[in-house]
Amino acid sequence: MSSRGRLGTAAVVLAFAASAFAAEIPLADRRSGSDFMGRETRAMQDDDTANPGMLWVLEGGALWTRKTGAAGRACADCHGDARATMKGVAARHPSFDAPQGRLVSLEQRIGFCRTDRQGAPPLAYESRELLALAAYVARQSRGLPIEIAIDERTQPFLDAGRTTYHRRQGQLNLACSQCHDANWGRQLAGNVIPQAHPTGYPLYRLEWQGLGSLQRRLRNCLVGIRAEPYEYGAPELVQLELYLMWRARGMTFEAPAVRP
Amino acid sequence: MASALINVPERAKRGEVIEIKTLISHTMETGFRRTQLGALIPRDIIRRFACTYNGTEVFRAELHPAISANPFIVFSTVAVESGTLEFHWTGDNGFSVTESAAILVE
Numbered sequence: 001m002s003s004r005g006r007l008g009t010a011a012v013v014l015a016f017a018a019s020a021f022a023a024e025i026p027l028a029d030r031r032s033g034s035d036f037m038g039r040e041t042r043a044m045q046d047d048d049t050a051n052p053g054m055l056w057v058l059e060g061g062a063l064w065t066r067k068t069g070a071a072g073r074a075c076a077d078c079h080g081d082a083r084a085t086m087k088g089v090a091a092r093h094p095s096f097d098a099p100q101g102r103l104v105s106l107e108q109r110i111g112f113c114r115t116d117r118q119g120a121p122p123l124a125y126e127s128r129e130l131l132a133l134a135a136y137v138a139r140q141s142r143g144l145p146i147e148i149a150i151d152e153r154t155q156p157f158l159d160a161g162r163t164t165y166h167r168r169q170g171q172l173n174l175a176c177s178q179c180h181d182a183n184w185g186r187q188l189a190g191n192v193i194p195q196a197h198p199t200g201y202p203l204y205r206l207e208w209q210g211l212g213s214l215q216r217r218l219r220n221c222l223v224g225i226r227a228e229p230y231e232y233g234a235p236e237l238v239q240l241e242l243y244l245m246w247r248a249r250g251m252t253f254e255a256p257a258v259r260p
Numbered sequence: 261m262a263s264a265l266i267n268v269p270e271r272a273k274r275g276e277v278i279e280i281k282t283l284i285s286h287t288m289e290t291g292f293r294r295t296q297l298g299a300l301i302p303r304d305i306i307r308r309f310a311c312t313y314n315g316t317e318v319f320r321a322e323l324h325p326a327i328s329a330n331p332f333i334v335f336s337t338v339a340v341e342s343g344t345l346e347f348h349w350t351g352d353n354g355f356s357v358t359e360s361a362a363i364l365v366e
Binding site for chain 1: 263265266267281283284285287288328329330332
């Protein structure tokens with residue numbers, strides 16, 4: 001190989017290595033995943049009678065008022081009308097839970113309410129009921145800005161999430177940031193790489209033919225880079241959720257969104 | 261649990277062409293997939309969808325295994341008189357859902 005060729009290879013390797021430490025996307029340049037979708041998919045998301053995620057919202061609304069568990073209480077017995085009391089709640093999660101002394105996602109928060117206050121058996125992650133309740137709660141925040149308040153209690157979790165986001169992992173040795181900060185807008189096979197702002201979870205993915213949580217999406221990505229995915233509810237996933245939501249702070253919440 | 265979302269205009273002018281949108285919750289299991297152990301997952305799909313307008317059938321569709329989960333069916337009809345539109349989905353394993361919507365024709 002000529003010295004010129006070797007130099008060229010070295011430059012390419014360096015450029016790729018440098019992209020692992022790509023700067024965060026400037027606030028003004030952030031775009032929701034819906035901006036990268038086709039016109040038809042966006043129309044599907046915007047029309048409540050065409051958005052399949054609304055089927056889960058409908059079911060969640062029914063579960064909200066259904067009494068369950070040893071306590072014989074429904075969500076509505078404590079929280080009242082979700083349209084008022086749950087407004088903005090999903091846009092503030094994950095959040096710090098003082099009694100538990102840790103960070104909890106929206107799904108986990110619903111789970112605690114169910115086991116501790118209703119005395120009902122816990123709902124499995126990604127079960128239809130849990131997704132329905134999460135979708136119903138998340139729907140009440142549609143159109144509101146994402147508000148993740150970072151204080152001294154949540155700061156360590158945010159830092160841990162940021163570290164995970166920037167850490168190379170898996171057999172492909174890729175970090176989240178290499179695709180979503182350094183190469184967003186470019187093509188990965190037939191798809192456009194989005195900026196990874198979790199603006200619409202839980203959301204309906206056409207590929208899934210169903211509704212799924214942000215953790216399901218994150219696990220998909222981890223499998224994609226051939227890393228061992230964290231278990232549902234693992235602290236690493238919740239920290240990553242927090243970092244992504246903080247990264248999308250101020251952006252409009254659009255749950256239940258539709259994605260290809 | 262089956263649930264359906266229906267969008268019919270509440271009011272319409274006589275003779276106007278109206279668009280009707282229906283979305284129903286269903287897995288639409290094709291019958292061609294297998295479990296990780298190789299066992300065939302039995303087919304479970306909606307076979308038929310029909311809409312009647314004051315008792316007269318105005319739209320009918322046959323559904324097949326290649327149709328995605330949660331079928332979204334949009335069609336149009338002519339608003340002839342005030343009354344009720346009835347929607348009926350039937351399918352495998354005794355699946356049967358009926359929904360209705362009222363329309364006011366002026």
